[in-house]
Amino acid sequence: MLKFSKKVEYGLMSIMHIARMKGNKVTARELSEQYNIPPEILGKVLQKLKKDQLLESIQGVNGGYRIIRELTDISLEDVIISLDGPVVITHCCKGTGDDCTQFKTCNIIEPMQKFQNKLNKLFSDMNLNDFFFDEEQKVEF
Amino acid sequence: MLKFSKKVEYGLMSIMHIARMKGNKVTARELSEQYNIPPEILGKVLQKLKKDQLLESIQGVNGGYRIIRELTDISLEDVIISLDGPVVITHCCKGTGDDCTQFKTCNIIEPMQKFQNKLNKLFSDMNLNDFFFDEEQKVEF
């Protein structure tokens, strides 16, 4: 419960690594070996990040991935949505309630939605530069 | 990913309901029927909440559950820990790294732990009165 998926972890590790390369290309294979990540999965992770323009890819021999956007311009939410889709913390609140046996009588729909908004804000306010490098932990958020 | 467990949802629904009864007893069966929750599961949820003293139970005929603590005195974290155990958002950061194939070379251990602290603070700062009833959504947290 409330755990990041492996895909998001792999994505963040890759972006961290690629960002440190300052615009130089990195291949999926290098990342896969460096971090012991199954290459097929990593491939798909990188492809999704590319599709959502968090990374740039170059195909063919001497190809690879590199980063073109500023880390301050990418939010944690961007990464999560790209790899896992939108964060939905509840079973009740997906929309119509067709998928929840409690929907009709549920008494926490509103509180859950409000809390979800709080979480979403936390993810969208957190840019990757702060996520990766900020030493100072802000006390309030 | 990042979804509340059914147990936590059931627990919150129950506490919400019981809190509205202002100290009167509520049976597991009533809750189970009202909210269409499998009675065996709900039983265990309520028992855990009792064990962690978020609810009080009265056994035997005419027994049931009631609430004795102020909602402002119970945090969302209390409920989650009681029903699911501590929130651990990563696969990497459980401690020794024995359970993570990336641990040795992982480059996001620190950021993940910091973010986990942020999340923990969000959960522990959120008391159930605010969670259930506060209409005004604070803009920053």
Add this chain to the structure above:
DNA sequence: TTATATCCGACAAAATAAGTCCTATTTTTT
């Protein structure tokens, strides 16, 4: 003594996440 309730462990089923397999496409080098 019976009925109604909490209490609780072991197991089964379902849902989700993670990983594998296989192939296609693109581009540089030889």
Add this chain to the structure above:
DNA sequence: AAAAAATAGGACTTATTTTGTCGGATATAA
């Protein structure tokens, strides 16, 4: 032109986690 090295991506299997079920034990009021 062919081969090699890289990204791209669908279909499927396995593993893990979550959810639910079954069976019974204990406690208390009527």
